[in-house]
Amino acid sequence: DAGVTQSPTHLIKTRGQQVTLRCSPISGHKSVSWYQQVLGQGPQFIFQYYEKEERGRGNFPDRFSARQFPNYSSELNVNALLLGDSALYLCASSLYPIGNYGYTFGSGTRLTVV
Amino acid sequence: GQQVMQIPQYQHVQEGEDFTTYCNSSTTLSNIQWYKQRPGGHPVFLIQLVKSGEVKKQKRLTFQFGEAKKNSSLHITATQTTDVGTYFCAAYLNQFYFGTGTSLTVIP
Numbered sequence: 001d002a003g004v005t006q007s008p009t010h011l012i013k014t015r016g017q018q019v020t021l022r023c024s025p026i027s028g029h030k031s032v033s034w035y036q037q038v039l040g041q042g043p044q045f046i047f048q049y050y051e052k053e054e055r056g057r058g059n060f061p062d063r064f065s066a067r068q069f070p071n072y073s074s075e076l077n078v079n080a081l082l083l084g085d086s087a088l089y090l091c092a093s094s095l096y097p098i099g100n101y102g103y104t105f106g107s108g109t110r111l112t113v114v
Numbered sequence: 115g116q117q118v119m120q121i122p123q124y125q126h127v128q129e130g131e132d133f134t135t136y137c138n139s140s141t142t143l144s145n146i147q148w149y150k151q152r153p154g155g156h157p158v159f160l161i162q163l164v165k166s167g168e169v170k171k172q173k174r175l176t177f178q179f180g181e182a183k184k185n186s187s188l189h190i191t192a193t194q195t196t197d198v199g200t201y202f203c204a205a206y207l208n209q210f211y212f213g214t215g216t217s218l219t220v221i222p
Contacts, residue, residue: 033210042202042212043157056209090156098206102147102159 002027004093004106012112013081021076021109025093031055032074033103034066035090043090049074050097078111086113117141118205120213128221133190135216137203145206146186148177151215152199160188193220 005024013019025032031050035043045058049068063079072093078085088110092103119138127133137146145164149157161170163179163186170177176189190197198220203213 035212042215045209045211048209058209092157098145099147099210100145100162102149102162103157103210104159105156107156 004091004104006089006091006106006109008109009107010110010112012114015081015083015113017081018077018079019081019111021078021089021091021111022073023076023091023093023106024073025091026104029093029095029104030072031094031097031099032068032072033092033094034074034076035092035105036060037088037090037108039087046076048097055097081113083113086111117207117211118203118213120203120216122216123214124217124219126219126221127193129195130192133193133197133218135188135201135203135218137186137188137205137213139184139205139207141207142183143205143207144183146179147204147206147210148186148188149202149204149212150199151202155199157202157212190218193218195220195222 007022033048034046037043046060047066048056052068066076068074088108090108091106094103121136147162148160151157161177166183167181168179174191178187200215200217202215204210
């Protein structure tokens, strides 16, 4: 069984550019959450999608957007990149939004903005 | 603002010593989860606590949820080098808030 897969694993972008990160949840999981983790800090919640609908949004600017597809995979888009967007972006999947059995995280996408 | 605080931020122990990290919230929590993140890795789910005063054990790890459901602790008995990593609590408050984490270093 494949775990949560994220692509790409690493990415370098220039300030002002746009980026799309992709996530495929564990088979059967309908909830996908996105987190940003800056070095030395805990993951910060960005979005949660369940059954293709947004279930929650963290305290991030409108430059951040996401969507979930019919196969439950998800994309996170970030526009007008800033240096401060450099971080590890984690995708987590779960059966249900509250994650009663815990969230399973992917290995993340390391985004560097220069 | 920060919803969930963890202490200590860092902890260095000799192998074989015990280790405890504490998670505190100003708000009553419906549940709390604990994760471990190895250096360079991603968070891995350890356990979920739901009931007031609940205690759960996983081998050398003991997890406790406070009676008021505002705090939690993770205790590791006789640490091993494989315990190295950052331990996060995560509390559900309309979304999952991760704590600040405790980074554990085990000195052989």
